[in-house]
Amino acid sequence: MKIHAYPYNDFVIPFLIGTVLLFSIIIYKYIRWIRRFSDEQRKVIRSNWYSWKIFPAIWEMIREGLLHVRILKKNLLLGIMHQAYALGWFLLIVVGAVESRDAFFTMQHEQNIENVYELENQNGWYIYTTGTDKNPQYLNQRRYRVETEDGIARIHYHRPFYVGIFYRYFVHKAPASFRQHKAYSDLMDGLLIYVFLGLTMAIIKIFWSKILGMRRTTKHTLVDRFAKFSLWMIFPMRLLAESVTACLYGNGGFFTQAVGDLFDPMIVRGLETSVWMLYSLMLGVFFVTMPFTRYMHIFTELLLIYFRKIGVKEETGRTGYTYFELNACSRCGVCISGCPMDKVLENHEIQSVYLVRSLRNQERGSRLKMIADNCLMCDRCVVDCPVGIDLSALRRQTRDKGAIDTTGNYKYLDNKRTPFNAIGRVAYFGGCMSHLTPGITESMERIFTAAGQKYWYMDKLSTICCGRPLQQQGFMNQAAELRQKNTELIEKSGATMLVTSCPICYQSFKKEYNLNIPVVHHTEYIDMLIKQGRIKVRHDDCKVSYHDPCELGRGCGIYDEPRSVLSAVTNLQKTRYQREKSVCCGFNLGNTRLSIEEQTKIRNASLENLTSKPVDAIVTACPMCKKAFQHATHDYPVRDIAEVVAKNLIN
Amino acid sequence: MIQSLTVRTMNKFGFAIKTPRSENMDQVSLERYNKLLDRVPSFKRCFQCGCCSATCSARQFTEFSIRRIHTSFRRGEYNGLDEELKKCMLCGKCTLVCPRGVNLRSLIINMRQILDETK
Numbered sequence: 001m002k003i004h005a006y007p008y009n010d011f012v013i014p015f016l017i018g019t020v021l022l023f024s025i026i027i028y029k030y031i032r033w034i035r036r037f038s039d040e041q042r043k044v045i046r047s048n049w050y051s052w053k054i055f056p057a058i059w060e061m062i063r064e065g066l067l068h069v070r071i072l073k074k075n076l077l078l079g080i081m082h083q084a085y086a087l088g089w090f091l092l093i094v095v096g097a098v099e100s101r102d103a104f105f106t107m108q109h110e111q112n113i114e115n116v117y118e119l120e121n122q123n124g125w126y127i128y129t130t131g132t133d134k135n136p137q138y139l140n141q142r143r144y145r146v147e148t149e150d151g152i153a154r155i156h157y158h159r160p161f162y163v164g165i166f167y168r169y170f171v172h173k174a175p176a177s178f179r180q181h182k183a184y185s186d187l188m189d190g191l192l193i194y195v196f197l198g199l200t201m202a203i204i205k206i207f208w209s210k211i212l213g214m215r216r217t218t219k220h221t222l223v224d225r226f227a228k229f230s231l232w233m234i235f236p237m238r239l240l241a242e243s244v245t246a247c248l249y250g251n252g253g254f255f256t257q258a259v260g261d262l263f264d265p266m267i268v269r270g271l272e273t274s275v276w277m278l279y280s281l282m283l284g285v286f287f288v289t290m291p292f293t294r295y296m297h298i299f300t301e302l303l304l305i306y307f308r309k310i311g312v313k314e315e316t317g318r319t320g321y322t323y324f325e326l327n328a329c330s331r332c333g334v335c336i337s338g339c340p341m342d343k344v345l346e347n348h349e350i351q352s353v354y355l356v357r358s359l360r361n362q363e364r365g366s367r368l369k370m371i372a373d374n375c376l377m378c379d380r381c382v383v384d385c386p387v388g389i390d391l392s393a394l395r396r397q398t399r400d401k402g403a404i405d406t407t408g409n410y411k412y413l414d415n416k417r418t419p420f421n422a423i424g425r426v427a428y429f430g431g432c433m434s435h436l437t438p439g440i441t442e443s444m445e446r447i448f449t450a451a452g453q454k455y456w457y458m459d460k461l462s463t464i465c466c467g468r469p470l471q472q473q474g475f476m477n478q479a480a481e482l483r484q485k486n487t488e489l490i491e492k493s494g495a496t497m498l499v500t501s502c503p504i505c506y507q508s509f510k511k512e513y514n515l516n517i518p519v520v521h522h523t524e525y526i527d528m529l530i531k532q533g534r535i536k537v538r539h540d541d542c543k544v545s546y547h548d549p550c551e552l553g554r555g556c557g558i559y560d561e562p563r564s565v566l567s568a569v570t571n572l573q574k575t576r577y578q579r580e581k582s583v584c585c586g587f588n589l590g591n592t593r594l595s596i597e598e599q600t601k602i603r604n605a606s607l608e609n610l611t612s613k614p615v616d617a618i619v620t621a622c623p624m625c626k627k628a629f630q631h632a633t634h635d636y637p638v639r640d641i642a643e644v645v646a647k648n649l650i651n
Numbered sequence: 652m653i654q655s656l657t658v659r660t661m662n663k664f665g666f667a668i669k670t671p672r673s674e675n676m677d678q679v680s681l682e683r684y685n686k687l688l689d690r691v692p693s694f695k696r697c698f699q700c701g702c703c704s705a706t707c708s709a710r711q712f713t714e715f716s717i718r719r720i721h722t723s724f725r726r727g728e729y730n731g732l733d734e735e736l737k738k739c740m741l742c743g744k745c746t747l748v749c750p751r752g753v754n755l756r757s758l759i760i761n762m763r764q765i766l767d768e769t770k
Contacts, residue, residue: 432743470740589756
């Protein structure tokens with residue numbers, strides 16, 4: 001005969017229902033999305049899912065999913081808040097599980113009748129026997145002695161998975177030999193306080209988000225607020241439940257015991273299971289709402305990191321990976337603070353967080369279109385996003401033009417032939433915009449000549465657009481056609497390197513084309529020439545501020561080369577918003593909805609940042625930005641890096 | 652002589668003298684044009700200077716005048732416009748040079764969309 005001790009109380013039911021629903025919905029969703037991966041993505045997953053790439057993936061999952069290093073680096077307080085929640089709760093679960101395992105292990109080994117008696121007095125345990133004995137299933141006797149062959153009663157302690165969550169209730173009194181009991185309960189209390197730290201910061205954030213470094217927070221829907229409330233209530237309920245139990249049985253740690261001692265045992269005796277029920281209910285409600293609210297990011301982000309790290313990429317159309325990206329968004333609203341549309345134009349509707357939410361809620365119609373179109377595509381939100389979602393790609397997908405994105409539009413370009421053999425030369429692509437700022441192309445030609453570099457100015461007379469403006473507006477087929485024309489042209493010429501003056505073209509050639517020659521922006525090229533000593537420059541005594549163009553800086557990560565070139569020829573002043581934080585000039589080709597007045601407002605904000613300290617000139621590296629600033633100011637000359645260098649050439 | 656030189660030069664930018672014709676604007680349905688004005692209000696400012704055509708990248712390769720297209724659209728002559736509009740590479744030079752601040756890229760996309768919707 002065997003005696004079984006099984007911890008159970010009715011209050012675990014809401015928690016159990018919540019857990020089962022949560023995991024079945026999430027697994028159902030994940031399977032659906034995984035089945036929608038494109039063939040290309042499947043190939044990547046099949047070849048990499050179990051390769052060495054999983055080690056960096058797992059490391060990033062720990063670093064971003066638990067420690068939140070990326071948010072901590074960007075915004076310390078916000079990082080601490082989220083870390084307190086995520087890591088704190090995770091540790092509460094893990095430590096709870098370990099604690100219950102240790103305690104049950106001790107109970108299993110040190111058992112005597114007294115121990116059973118102890119259990120029997122508590123509601124939370126079912127004690128029943130199996131075997132040949134015909135006793136009633138539940139032993140209700142107050143004292144009993146079970147005779148087995150060796151005269152000792154053996155009890156089997158069952159440990160269902162929820163024991164760790166409700167441990168203090170089920171183990172009112174730990175076995176005497178479980179000496180770590182006090183240490184564990186203090187540790188758990190410490191973790192609970194850690195979570196409360198996050199909770200306090202979250203409440204402060206609602207009323208005064210600036211303290212946490214957020215200029216503006218997301219406007220949440222009712223469902224999201226409800227889920228947030230149930231999440232917030234979990235931890236006070238846990239504290240309440242544990243302190244009531246601590247008040248009655250004295251098994252709390254330093255915090256719960258202190259709170260519990262405030263209660264009157266006579267009053268709370270009848271309430272014990274009720275407060276535990278409230279705790280369980282809050283968990284259950286939160287779990288059920290989780291897959292339908294922003295809290296879906298908790299598990300999805302981990303999978304997203306895994307897929308991204310093994311090499312899956314966003315494509316031009318919607319795939320299963322897109323669903324992972326959409327659901328990994330936590331709607332934290334970090335993308336709102338930096339957005340120039342929000343900051344300067346007071347447009348609080350179009351930020352990436354709302355785009356992702358609309359897409360996730362499968363909205364259609366003019367509102368979604370407006371959100372998708374009315375964006376500068378300056379990529380500020382992409383570098384800010386703590387989850388690392390490819391927000392620009394999502395926007396491009398949403399802008400997809402469908403029926404009017406036709407093929408075979410550019411047959412007339414067949415007339416353009418490579419004028420001469422450019423084997424061994426550097427191909428120079430000015431780009432459409434550079435033709436409006438001839439200073440840049442002329443300076444580049446002077447620099448090429450000074451460096452003794454033979455070059456082929458491939459679009460001196462007529463430019464085939466790189467295709468990125470079309471791509472940005474969702475004309476995927478048309479953009480592909482232009483890319484094909486340019487690729488043919490470049491590959492036929494036999495050039496060894498492609499230098500472009502326009503960051504828009506540069507990003508396109510670098511990321512969207514598959515050229516077999518290196519592609520560099522002219523800032524990189526000039527930097528190389530100066531470092532190799534092929535051009536000699538003098539250092540003048542002007543003071544300049546440098547504007548990081550969106551496409552060059554945030555788009556391609558070129559921040560250092562322009563600065564190194566500028567410090568070689570002139571004195572570079574720092575500005576308040578620079579590098580990733582640079583403010584878009586407002587004339588980015590990404591937006592077709594803004595009127596010229598609104599663009600001008602953004603430009604003025606950007607200009608204000610560049611001229612906050614006294615400077616002699618504003619320098620940029622993009623013909624578009626140059627044109628934008630040129631229109632705005634007569635007080636400061638606006639120059640391109642190439643022009644500044646050409647002016648200071650010695651040879 | 653100067654006059655003929657001007658005409659020859661201007662021809663290149665879509666300013667050629669057209670054969671005279673008359674059109675009764677009362678009989679033209681301007682429904683699509685009004686729709687376009689709703690979506691691209693800045694088009695109201697256009698004074699048809701032709702800077703957009705003069706700077707156009709596509710114009711350097713083929714017979715394509717964005718000025719002629721939006722003028723036709725304004726007059727309710729839609730024949731062949733959608734085919735013509737496809738030649739645009741959307742590079743944005745026209746928008747940048749426009750002295751009246753007309754959002755030409757938006758204009759082109761919306762003209763194409765309106766023509767597609769009301770086909």
